[in-house]
Amino acid sequence: MKNEYDVVVVGSGAGAFMSALSAANLGASVLVVEKGGLWGGTSAKSGGGLWVPNNRNISRAGVSDSSEEAFEYMRGVIPAGEVDDATIMNYIEYSLKMLNFLEAQTELSYTPIPGYADYYPGVEGWKPGGRTVDPSSVDGRKLGEMLYKLVDSPPASKALSVFSMSVSEAVQILTRMPGWKRTCLRVFWGYLTDIPGRLKGRRDRHLAQGNALLSALYLSCKAKGVELVLETPVVSLVESGGRVNGIVVEGGKRIAAGKGVVIAAGGFEHNQETREANLPMPTSAASSSGVETNTGDLIAAAEKLGATTGMMHDAWWTPTVMTPSGPAVLFSEKSKPGLIIVDKMGQRFMNESITYNSYGDCFYRACKEGKDVFPAYCIFDSHYRKKYMFAGLVQAELSPDFMNRAMIGEGKMLIKARSIKEISQKIGVDYEGLKSTMTKVRTYAEAGVDQDFGRGGDDHDVMYGDPEVKPNACLGPMTEGPYYAAELLLGDLGTKGGLEINHDGQVMNEKGGVIDGLYAVGNSTSSIMGSKYPGAGCTLGPAMAIGFKAGHHAMGKPI
Structure with missing residues (x-):
């Protein structure tokens, strides 16, 4: 210098x-x-x-x-x-x-x-x-x-928290577009065949x-x-x-x-x-x-x-959960069917699929209205867990719960319970409120219309939904136990x-x-x-x- x-x-x-x-x-x-x-x-x-x-x-x-x-x-x-x-x-x-x-x-x-x-x-x-x-x-x-x-790129942006992938590849995989499995295999193969890189450590030398x-x-x-x-x-x-x-x-x-x-x-x-x-x-x-x-x-x-x-x-606001490696932003996870976000009373207070930056307005508005949303909670069922990634946690069909003990369990990122009542008790959310919310969500999923917040009603919402789910790519009935919950924080990408x-x-x-x-x-x-x-x-x-x-x-x- x-x-x-x-x-x-x-x-x-x-x-x-x-x-x-x-x-x-x-x-x-x-x-x-x-x-x-x-x-x-x-x-x-x-x-x-x-x-x-x-x-x-x-x-x-x-x-x-x-x-x-x-x-x-x-x-x-x-x-x-x-x-x-x-x-x-x-x-x-x-x-x-x-x-x-x-x-x-x-x-x-x-x-x-x-x-x-x-x-x-x-x-x-x-x-x-x-x-x-x-x-x-x-x-x-x-x-x-x-x-x-x-x-380094955050683990949640990588396949299996290790394999680097481009935004285009990530969109294809996260939205399960045609050919997503083939893309996964190509990404994995490139990493596994870089023998000198593997001798140096886990970091992928294919940069994206x-x-x-x-x-x-x-x-x-x-x-x-x-x-x-x-x-x-x-x-x-x-x-x-x-x-x-x-x-x-x-x-x-x-x-x-x-x-x-x-x-x-x-x-x-x-x-x-x-x-x-x-x-x-x-x-x-x-x-x-x-x-x-x-x-x-x-x-x-x-x-x-x-x-x-x-x-x-x-700030550049984001829905965020804490993982063992630090904050993880729910860019796509929030839009998948089978997940909702609730306050302490078990009530939804926003369209979960809205652009992530808008979470700041939604959280602070709810707070001004007297809702207890700091923190809020993501709730999803076993169907969601089987099919979709969550904050770097690979879907259960590829990575079952027993392989993820560092992220699932009491005091960890994901709380797991056999029933809605048990999950509400474990996270301290009002059971009657959550049960009422789940009943409404099931009705909305069947009809394809979110009568409270319009979730899945425009092109932005469905961009990260599941195109295989009908009639609304962002709404699922949430009827399959066990259930999972994660504490949701209002985070940011920066100010x-x-x-x-x-x-x-x-x-x-x-x-x-x-x-x-x-x-x-x-x-x-x-x-x-x-x-x-x-x-x-x-x-x-x-x-x-x-x-x-x-x-x-x-x-x-x-x-």
Whole structure:
């Protein structure tokens, strides 16, 4: 690590490496500084998908699109008081250019995912798939020992918690689309035949999802001379002459940045004090799926220089359960037939299949209405357990309960009981309320209509339902014991609040101007998606589009 670079990037996620690659491609000397001992950030734990409307390959998903339709959809989803029209148009235009740059400068190719629908059906401009694009895989052997310093994908995102699979493969397997068993076999075979990899350990060297994205970015950055240093916390920003021109790292070393500093250090999800000062209550850092180094340090450092913040009250909310390996998000599990979510009185309080980000609104609204939902409970029957995965626990037809004693039993992730009455007693939920709820759900499943919350009534809901279940892919009668229950927490993928930026990623000051030399991207910024989540990839997409622009702007080069 030298004393001076053109650009210094703080953080090592997708937005960070895109900023670095963008600047390095223009000849910049770039340093990427990571606080922790692992690199990749929360981006490495993600699905790696990007939400890019009107991408050049969208027709492969059987979808036509346009910038006008994308704007109409985003404007219809995101409240006007949160994000202005120009910001939306900026994203639509430059996400396309970013994706083209990404494919040209790395080994990645991105494929639109058919059937992976936008999250708000009924809004004009909505599309049934194709806007979310899935990265190709990367051979982890190219990373050498850096593979083992890359944040690993969560077990719940892998087949049998071990085998890496792409988002497209995961969708096929989780929704049991035709050919899903063949896909499973291919994934398993690739892992088992990597004998040198197995001698090194369990980690799959066939990289997919967020691990593939970060690996490809890292390899391209390394080829252009970008340096990455780990275990180097930044303690302050250096400003002189009205411009940010460097950082100070732990131990007092000062590193100059002649062209600019990019903050890409994530949100404040693991800072309990900052959560309690900004987010609705109750709130807990323990249920966040963001990497534990995301504590908002650089947001606070920029505020000391007069930076303004926005959206500090919000997060990328998720339904979450605690597993032996930590928080697991129920992305698809919540939509499968045979599972319901109830409060302490045994009553449902929401459409379980709704987009995961909307769980925040549903939980806090229920709390305001006096319902006891912190925690809530997932309840499902043995038919669900046999057929579907749950938080990384493989379905019982492939992995029976006796093989999963670490996850099933008293005091563990899943509580098991012979009857509804027994399960209610074990988890402390009102039996009469739960029994009444189960009776209604059985009636709704038979009729195919959820008269309380409309579950399974639109394309988003059924995307992760079971197409073999009729008349409603998201509703099951729940008549087969034994029964299972899991404590359900309101978790998050990270916080949405952070530094306010302009269209080039420059950090704004309290006077409405910019702080020269200072840029920010990703969850270190106030989300340009506002309080909503238009589609899968709406966290990484903006982080990388703004990172792409920030790298160019710092170098004084137009795109």
